[in-house]
Amino acid sequence: xxxxxxxxxxxxxxxxxxxxxxxxxxxxxxxxxxxxxxxxxxxxxxxxxxxxxxxxxxxxxxxxxxxxxxxxxxxxxxxxxxxxxxxxxxxxxxxxxxxxxxxxxxxxxxxxxxxxxxxxxxxxxxxxxxxxxxxxxxxxxxxxxxxxxxxxxxxxxxxxxxxxxxxxxxxxxxxxxxxxxxxxxxxxxxxxxxxxxxxxxxxxxxxxxxxxxxxxxxxxxxxxxxxxxxxxxxxxxxxxxxxxxxxxxxxxxxxxxxxxxxxxxxxxxxxxxxxxxxxxxxxxxxxxxxxxxxxxxxxxxxxxxxxxxxxxxxxxxxxxxxxxxxxxxxxxxxxxxxxxxxxxxxxxxxxxxxxxxxxxxxxxxxxxxxxxxxxxxxxxxxxxxxxxxxxxxxxxxxxxxxxxxxxxxxxxxxxxxxxxxxxxxxxxxxxxxxxxxxxxxxxxxxxxxxxxxxxxxxxxxxxxx
Amino acid sequence: xxxxxxxxxxxxxxxxxxxxxxxxxxxxxxxxxxxxxxxxxxxxxxxxxxxxxxxxxxxxxxxxxxxxxxxxxxxxxxxxxxxxxxxxxxxxxxxxxxxxxxxxxxxxxxxxxxxxxxxxxxxxxxxxxxxxxxxxxxxxxxxxxxxxxxxxxxxxxxxxxxxxxxxxxxxxxxxxxxxxxxxxxxxxxxxxxxxxxxxxxxxxxxxxxxxxxxxxxxxxxxxxxxxxxxxxxxxxxxxxxxxxxxx
Numbered sequence: 001x002x003x004x005x006x007x008x009x010x011x012x013x014x015x016x017x018x019x020x021x022x023x024x025x026x027x028x029x030x031x032x033x034x035x036x037x038x039x040x041x042x043x044x045x046x047x048x049x050x051x052x053x054x055x056x057x058x059x060x061x062x063x064x065x066x067x068x069x070x071x072x073x074x075x076x077x078x079x080x081x082x083x084x085x086x087x088x089x090x091x092x093x094x095x096x097x098x099x100x101x102x103x104x105x106x107x108x109x110x111x112x113x114x115x116x117x118x119x120x121x122x123x124x125x126x127x128x129x130x131x132x133x134x135x136x137x138x139x140x141x142x143x144x145x146x147x148x149x150x151x152x153x154x155x156x157x158x159x160x161x162x163x164x165x166x167x168x169x170x171x172x173x174x175x176x177x178x179x180x181x182x183x184x185x186x187x188x189x190x191x192x193x194x195x196x197x198x199x200x201x202x203x204x205x206x207x208x209x210x211x212x213x214x215x216x217x218x219x220x221x222x223x224x225x226x227x228x229x230x231x232x233x234x235x236x237x238x239x240x241x242x243x244x245x246x247x248x249x250x251x252x253x254x255x256x257x258x259x260x261x262x263x264x265x266x267x268x269x270x271x272x273x274x275x276x277x278x279x280x281x282x283x284x285x286x287x288x289x290x291x292x293x294x295x296x297x298x299x300x301x302x303x304x305x306x307x308x309x310x311x312x313x314x315x316x317x318x319x320x321x322x323x324x325x326x327x328x329x330x331x332x333x334x335x336x337x338x339x340x341x342x343x344x345x346x347x348x349x350x351x352x353x354x355x356x357x358x359x360x361x362x363x364x365x366x367x368x369x370x371x372x373x374x375x376x377x378x379x380x381x382x383x384x385x386x387x388x389x390x391x392x393x394x395x396x397x398x399x400x401x402x403x404x405x406x407x408x409x410x411x412x413x414x415x416x417x418x419x420x421x422x423x424x425x426x427x428x429x430x431x432x433x434x435x436x437x438x439x440x441x442x443x444x445x446x447x448x449x450x451x452x453x454x455x456x457x458x459x460x461x462x463x464x465x
Numbered sequence: 466x467x468x469x470x471x472x473x474x475x476x477x478x479x480x481x482x483x484x485x486x487x488x489x490x491x492x493x494x495x496x497x498x499x500x501x502x503x504x505x506x507x508x509x510x511x512x513x514x515x516x517x518x519x520x521x522x523x524x525x526x527x528x529x530x531x532x533x534x535x536x537x538x539x540x541x542x543x544x545x546x547x548x549x550x551x552x553x554x555x556x557x558x559x560x561x562x563x564x565x566x567x568x569x570x571x572x573x574x575x576x577x578x579x580x581x582x583x584x585x586x587x588x589x590x591x592x593x594x595x596x597x598x599x600x601x602x603x604x605x606x607x608x609x610x611x612x613x614x615x616x617x618x619x620x621x622x623x624x625x626x627x628x629x630x631x632x633x634x635x636x637x638x639x640x641x642x643x644x645x646x647x648x649x650x651x652x653x654x655x656x657x658x659x660x661x662x663x664x665x666x667x668x669x670x671x672x673x674x675x676x677x678x679x680x681x682x683x684x685x686x687x688x689x690x691x692x693x694x695x696x697x698x699x700x701x702x703x704x705x706x707x708x709x710x711x712x
Contacts, residue, residue, distance in 0.1 A: 411557070412520055412521065413557050414557050414559055416517075416518075416519050416520060416541055416557075417553065417556070417557035417559070418559065418567070419518075419540065419541035419542040419545070420517050420518075420541045420542075420544075420545055420550075420551050420553075421542075421545055421567075421568075421571040421574075421623065421627065422542050422545035422546050422571045422574040422575045422627070423542055423570065423571060423574055424540075424542045424574075425540070425542070427570070427574075428542075431559065431562050431567065431570075432559060432562070434561065434562070435559050435560050435561030435562035435606065435607075436560065436561060437561070438560070438561030438562075438606075439561065
């Protein structure tokens with residue numbers, strides 16, 4: 001809660017290391033790029049075909065006509081695959097020094113020791129480190145980079161990969177499907193509860209980089225897992241692109257919590273598709289915090305496919321100068337007695353723009369289903385804005401649907417009250433903002449909650465006063 | 466001039482140029498209690514807010530001198546650091562901001578160094594006890610879902626912890642039952658540091674429990690009469706009507 005001494009406008013993760021890639025495709029994208037990636041990775045033929053097919057879809061699909069303006073993305077100027085190392089490591093001591101330094105600075109190896117069950121670290125296109133503590137491995141939990149999982153567990157991989165989000169879902173899902181690399185593959189056997197979180201950390205280091213990781217989580221009946229991802233990048237004058245796909249399968253009575261703290265630098269386009277298929281009595285929770293990036297378009301989704309399935313989406317967006325956060329959530333109710341809640345909190349400051357974009361669909365037959373959407377926006381100055389685009393499609397009569405939205409400006413009386421006790425204006429604003437997002441922050445692991453509050457304090461310091 | 470809060474001929478208007486204070490002068494020495502009374506709309510709360518630097522009010526002319534320094538134009542946080550405190554008539558709710566963490570942050574700012582969390586907690590528990598204030602409430606969001614009495618007590622609790630040189634208390638008694646009133650009076654009477662108080666009140670009830678050294682009557686944005694606690698008794702018997710007639 002106590003703001004630390006602050007360097008104005010600083011993005012602490014903006015440092016970069018020289019690029020020492022072991023393999024890199026030339027700038028731009030065509031079928032030879034896709035072939036090269038697949039060949040370098042020594043993939044089975046079905047994956048090569050999957051990629052080529054996805055590329056065709058990407059090439060014909062138009063850019064989205066809604067949401068933020070993406071016309072400045074130049075697909076010819078992007079590197080689609082940069083591998084920092086030939087190897088993958090299970091010990092930080094073996095990781096090349098430059099790369100290890102980066103993660104030390106972010107604090108990943110330290111966090112792994114203290115409070116995580118497993119850690120994955122991706123650097124540009126490849127996951128360079130993946131480790132799962134032995135006690136979980138012994139219970140049959142699989143936590144690998146997605147490329148390795150394709151080789152080690154081909155059966156289970158083929159059964160689920162691309163099933164929740166097929167390549168033709170949207171243009172960026174197609175792009176990801178064509179050039180995907182890295183990400184996490186998580187498999188939790190029936191009844192296994194992984195009590196402490198798994199974490200993946202995504203770092204873009206090279207300039208003009210496209211990072212296209214692909215994460216697949218399968219939670220078998222009655223299992224539980226909490227997965228956390230964090231992301232940062234250096235500040236370059238040119239833009240980078242992050243277009244990930246995350247698919248989650250929650251089987252009967254299982255529960256998956258997926259937490260994201262996205263803090264990309266302000267030159268990254270962050271266009272991510274995330275969706276979970278939830279079976280009977282299963283629960284999927286998306287906790288999606290978006291602080292960084294130039295433009296983010298991301299709407300974590302739940303498809304409630306079995307009776308009594310539940311989906312909960314907490315979306316947090318913070319848009320400062322030059323940032324657009326177009327975030328929200330989607331819930332599709334396909335079965336009876338399913339419930340969804342979408343809670344969105346957004347803060348815009350210094351000319352930043354936030355949008356809540358969400359949809360709730362309740363199909364015929366999904367009787368007794370309930371959905372509740374709440375979106376609150378806090379606008380800190382006259383330069384900033386916030387918009388709300390909710391869609392509800394209900395084809396069943398016996399349902400409960402609630403929607404509440406509130407837009408507020410930071411109150412002069414609140415600031416006066418806090419300042420009358422000796423806090424300066426930026427401390428007071430930080431407190432109000434941190435208080436506003438507290439209902440979401442309290443759902444985060446403590447270390448992340450502290451980090452998030454600190455990031456907000458940093459952002460406010462540059463923006464207010 | 467040292468150890469005094471001096472208000473010199475203060476003229477204040479709202480941001481849309483409505484004149485509210487028309488030349489208020491007052492001198493409060495440390496250790497003294499001044500009661501400011503007056504009918505509704507006489508400008509008492511405006512005086513409190515503008516002394517603390519509320520952005521909704523503009524000081525057109527006049528000065529505020531605190532311990533010999535001119536603080537007229539300072540921002541509220543700087544005034545607080547200089548030793549001024551405002552107890553709000555309607556304390557503001559700040560969602561999601563923990564009362565105790567906020568207060569500790571304020572203490573850190575005031576002292577310019579970090580206080581030990583344990584020492585702070587012990588102090589908070591002790592002060593809360595004096596006020597018959599449930600310590601659990603200090604772990605909740607600032608003023609959020611506090612009852613009327615809890616809000617008022619929480620203001621005095623903040624005062625007791627922040628130890629200002631001078632405090633303006635804007636109707637600390639309004640909306641309280643007699644027990645809550647007694648606790649507040651008792652807490653103010655038992656403060657363990659010297660303080661000058663400007664106690665704004667519409668009713669004289671609280672003055673049965675806190676004996677003011679001076680009483681001032683404000684009408685129409687001006688102090689029309691000053692005296693000792695006898696003046697409060699006079700108001701109790703005859704009301705404000707005769708002062709209203711005089712202007």
